[in-house]
Amino acid sequence: MNTATFLRTAAVLGLALTVAGCGGISSGKLFSWGSPKQSAASASNASYTGAAREKRGSKLGDLFTNEDDPNVRLEVNRYLWNASLEVLDFLPIETVDPFSGLIVTGYGTPPGGGRAYRATIHVSDPALDARSLKVSLESRGGTVSAETVRAVEDAILTRARQIRVRESGL
Numbered sequence: 001m002n003t004a005t006f007l008r009t010a011a012v013l014g015l016a017l018t019v020a021g022c023g024g025i026s027s028g029k030l031f032s033w034g035s036p037k038q039s040a041a042s043a044s045n046a047s048y049t050g051a052a053r054e055k056r057g058s059k060l061g062d063l064f065t066n067e068d069d070p071n072v073r074l075e076v077n078r079y080l081w082n083a084s085l086e087v088l089d090f091l092p093i094e095t096v097d098p099f100s101g102l103i104v105t106g107y108g109t110p111p112g113g114g115r116a117y118r119a120t121i122h123v124s125d126p127a128l129d130a131r132s133l134k135v136s137l138e139s140r141g142g143t144v145s146a147e148t149v150r151a152v153e154d155a156i157l158t159r160a161r162q163i164r165v166r167e168s169g170l
Contacts, residue, residue: 003108005165006084010079025169034127043094050072050102059093064165068119074101075082075098075125075126076098076101076123076124076125076132077123077125077126077127077129077157077160079126079128079132079134079155079160079161079164080123080160081101081123082104082160082163083096083156083157083159083160083163084103084121084123084133084156085103085163086159087155087156087159088103088105088119088121088152088156090108090109090110090111090120091105091107091108091117091119092105092106092107094106100122101119101122101123102120102122103119103120103121103122103123104119104121105118105119105120105121106118106139110112115140115141116139116140117137117138117139117144118137118138118139119135119136119152119167120136121133121134121135121136121156122133128160128164130153130157133151133153133156133157135153135156136149137149137152161163
């Protein structure tokens with residue numbers, strides 16, 4: 001087989017796979033998100049886009065469209081978000097995603113403390129509520145006590161309420 005024939009065969013095969021991925025194949029869908037055989041762990045951790053696409057029956061071709069469900073929105077509480085950044089301002093920020101409400105920090109030492117901490121904060125809901133805030137702390141030595149995590153969560157919640165009161169003029 002010469003090079004030209006090989007390239008034509010590869011191009012036709014690639015085009016066939018692309019077209020097959022854009023539509024369903026018999027009972028299953030090739031290249032679709034959220035297959036029925038999805039594990040329970042990954043199903044419970046489905047992201048917004050995966051859940052919305054699963055509901056619509058998405059295909060590879062949906063990647064090139066801008067048809068999000070207008071009834072599904074991700075929101076985070078801005079008071080919890082800002083309070084988290086203020087309370088943990090001594091930690092260097094590694095990653096922030098305001099759309100999903102995730103803040104990941106690097107190691108830092110609190111003022112007056114000798115132990116370095118690292119935090120991951122997830123603001124999961126638009127409500128100013130303790131259930132909307134998840135804080136995970138770790139130190140260089142390993143785990144951090146539940147009391148320390150609770151103290152940080154309480155500090156963030158208190159600061160969020162203070163910001164809300166200040167902005168609303170109550």
